[in-house]
Amino acid sequence: MLNQCILTGNLGDDPSSHYTPEGLAITHFNIAFKSSAKKKDANWIKVSCFGNLGLMIILEPPPKYRGRIILTYKLTCTYILRPDGNRIS
Numbered sequence: 001m002l003n004q005c006i007l008t009g010n011l012g013d014d015p016s017s018h019y020t021p022e023g024l025a026i027t028h029f030n031i032a033f034k035s036s037a038k039k040k041d042a043n044w045i046k047v048s049c050f051g052n053l054g055l056m057i058i059l060e061p062p063p064k065y066r067g068r069i070i071l072t073y074k075l076t077c078t079y080i081l082r083p084d085g086n087r088i089s
Contacts, residue, residue: 003074003075004072004073004074004075005072005073005074005075006070006071006072007031007033007045007047007069007070007071007072008033008068008069008070008071009031009032009033009045009068009069010031010032010033010066010067010068010069011029011030011031011032011066011067011069012029012030012031012032012044013029013030014029015027015028015029016028016029017054024050024051024054025050025051025052025054025055026048026049026050026054027048027049027053027054027055028046028047028048028049029047030044030045030046030047031044031045031047031069031071032044033045047071077089
């Protein structure tokens with residue numbers, strides 16, 4: 001089963017980073033993309049990266065505002081067990 005997502009677009013601003021009290025790096029940025037070549041309005045996705053991925057984004061040559069970015073990742077699903085015994089995602 002293929003469980004992968006690829007996002008391509010332009011950065012809406014420079015990535016911002018901070019650390020949790022435990023030392024985990026968190027990096028936030030926005031990706032702008034067009035759903036078709038004919039549309040002029042951009043769609044936006046807010047992205048947060050944690051841990052090593054967050055560090056790689058800010059320590060490698062950091063992407064700049066309006067720079068092209070490609071993000072590939074695996075999707076995960078979290079289940080919550082309800083009191084009646086049913087699982088929801």
